[in-house]
Amino acid sequence: MHVTGGYLAAGVALSAGAGVLPDIDHPDSSMALSFGFLTNSFSWLVEHVSGGHRHLTHAILGVTLFTAGALAAGRYQLTGPHATFSHLAFSWHLVPAGLFITLLYASALRALKIGGHHGDLLAMAGAAVTIYTGADLIYVTQWHIPLLGLCTALGCAIHIIGDELTHAGCPLLYPVSEHEFHVLPRPVEITTGKIAETYVIFPFLALGLAAAVWHATGHRL
Numbered sequence: 736m737h738v739t740g741g742y743l744a745a746g747v748a749l750s751a752g753a754g755v756l757p758d759i760d761h762p763d764s765s766m767a768l769s770f771g772f773l774t775n776s777f778s779w780l781v782e783h784v785s786g787g788h789r790h791l792t793h794a795i796l797g798v799t800l801f802t803a804g805a806l807a808a809g810r811y812q813l814t815g816p817h818a819t820f821s822h823l824a825f826s827w828h829l830v831p832a833g834l835f836i837t838l839l840y841a842s843a844l845r846a847l848k849i850g851g852h853h854g855d856l857l858a859m860a861g862a863a864v865t866i867y868t869g870a871d872l873i874y875v876t877q878w879h880i881p882l883l884g885l886c887t888a889l890g891c892a893i894h895i896i897g898d899e900l901t902h903a904g905c906p907l908l909y910p911v912s913e914h915e916f917h918v919l920p921r922p923v924e925i926t927t928g929k930i931a932e933t934y935v936i937f938p939f940l941a942l943g944l945a946a947a948v949w950h951a952t953g954h955r956l
């Protein structure tokens with residue numbers, strides 16, 4: 736997508752955070768634990784209004800709502816007074832995007848077990864840098880989709896595909912239908928946190944990442 740430098744770093748961190756966003760419907764998830772009582776009660780609320788764990792937030796409608804929220808926060812940020820690093824002014828227009836990005840960064844760090852509550856501080860600082868440079872609003876495709884919206888959609892979609900590799904599957908059409916969709920045939924489905932995840936999925940992801948970095952830095956695959 737021809738994203739480079741600081742924008743690439745922001746995109747990776749945002750996508751990683753969005754990659755654990757659908758599990759906001761579970762009180763033990765990385766996202767629910769990131770800001771203690773605040774995120775924990777929010778997650779309890781989401782669990783109760785979204786039909787329970789792995790329901791609305793793991794459906795096409797849920798991903799659409801997350802993405803619409805991200806796009807709306809970005810649009811609101813864009814229509815505010817132009818606050819930059821040379822002009823560090825507070826504006827309410829920065830608040831929704833700032834909170835959302837803090838949550839994504841904090842969850843990404845927590846999911847990777849980096850920093851504990853220091854990771855949350857790092858996430859706040861990172862979010863401040865992101866909104867004051869406007870890195871979350873740059874267009875990354877020819878369809879003019881801002882980075883924040885694209886990363887939210889991408890991260891959530893990858894999460895759901897990941898959950899569909901497991902025994903539980905995901906109810907993609909919820910609330911219209913509770914049918915659980917699966918990607919793999921039953922016998923080879925995985926259980927999260929078990930051998931397959933550690934010794935098969937993780938090495939594949941690491942190899943994929945290495946290949947992507949190799950290719951993105953101008954080498955031939």
Ligand SMILES: [Zn+2]
Nearest residue numbers: 757758793898
């Ligand atoms: Zn999930």
